[in-house]
Amino acid sequence: MAQDRPTAAELLAAIADFLREEATPALDRTEPRLGFQMRVAVNSLAILEREVRLGPAADAREHERLVRLLGRDAPLDELNRELARQLRSGERDETDAALMAHLEATIADKIAIANPKWR
């Protein structure tokens, strides 16, 4: 059964906003060390908010690409294990254009969640 609103992403965003705008400045005045830790926490909440919003579609795209690349279907983790094995053994390398396109797309989706400002 679906939960009522706020959605998970909306609730996470509300918590992060509150901690960033109200709790952090108060902590900075009284306990600077905790103020720093709070920034880390707020940043992590923002990652979760993006993950809840963008993660499922990103995982689905990654899975679809891996099925095409490896020519078989299996759970996402198993396909990544097979890809990692092929890369370590040298069966595939950076000269494989389909591989590189898959990795580029996967990492673009991952960084959009973990740290969209990274460049």
Place this chain on the structure above:
Amino acid sequence: MSVHTSPETETVTRVLGEAASRHFGGPVTIERLSRQSGGASRQTWSFDAIVNGTRQPLILRRDPPAQGKTERERAVAIDRATEFRVVRAAHDAGVRAPEPLFELTPQDGLGEAYVMRRVGGIAIARKLLRDAPYEAARGKIAGQLGEILARIHATDPATLPPLPRREAADHIAGLRRSLDALGRPQPVFELALSWLDRRKPAPLDRPVLVHGDYRTGNYLVDETGVTTILDWELAHLGDPVEDLGWLCVKSWRFGAIDKPAGGFGSREELWAAYERAGGGRVDPARAHWWEVFGTVHWGIICLNQAWKHLSGSIKSMEHASIGRRAVETEVDLLQLLKQGA
């Protein structure tokens, strides 16, 4: 401001007082003792010793009796007694390294520990890159880092304690073991490690003292520039270009991405200063190899930092969150591999 004293602080004060009295050969009072940073396992404390009415600013480096170190840290980091000797050798060779003064003994009960002189300056990249007092220093840092590194690499091996020798192949094997221990598939890191493996530089006939963690955040700067190089615990014998590559890893630019040399200058500026100060000629392909290596290395360190929390060896939100920074290095690696070499 109120002063909090914990039982630990009281113990450290008492023991330092006794050890410093032995070293200085007279009564010593310990003042302003405070924990600086570091996790539970590798601690740094700042304090003043009052000796014959003179205030000596000092630092205590301390590993409390075995706790919280990961397998990997035990495998790659040198112990404090070895670190003491490495820093002594580097300092005596004219490197801007802290002056080590004396070691604590097992009977002191603080674990592996030694005391060195405290040097002025700050290490916080965000301030160094943006704050006004460091305006003039910013233009000099890349060159100074090249110069100091040449001196580190010129340290006479005969003056060093026994150190692990780590060549490119050992590093690659170590990182693959790390990935296996972590247990999750990491295609981009596997791709990069295989790329590195196929192109690895041959071992050197005469390996040099490698600092091992030569990067922004691990040296102090004041208004005049770099004052001292810190964090020697990953020192080993190996390829000097390893330090040059590590310094240029994008994660140490803290946003100043167009300045590869630690956020303060170009690679060419760094290499030219290194060569002028007597370092060997820098082969750009070799430097690129070590920069790619450093980038994978930092990515896997991020995963390992998170693992410290996940495995229960330490409980730390900060460590947990670093796991999500690994992907930054995956972005960088895909860019670096496209640049070829």
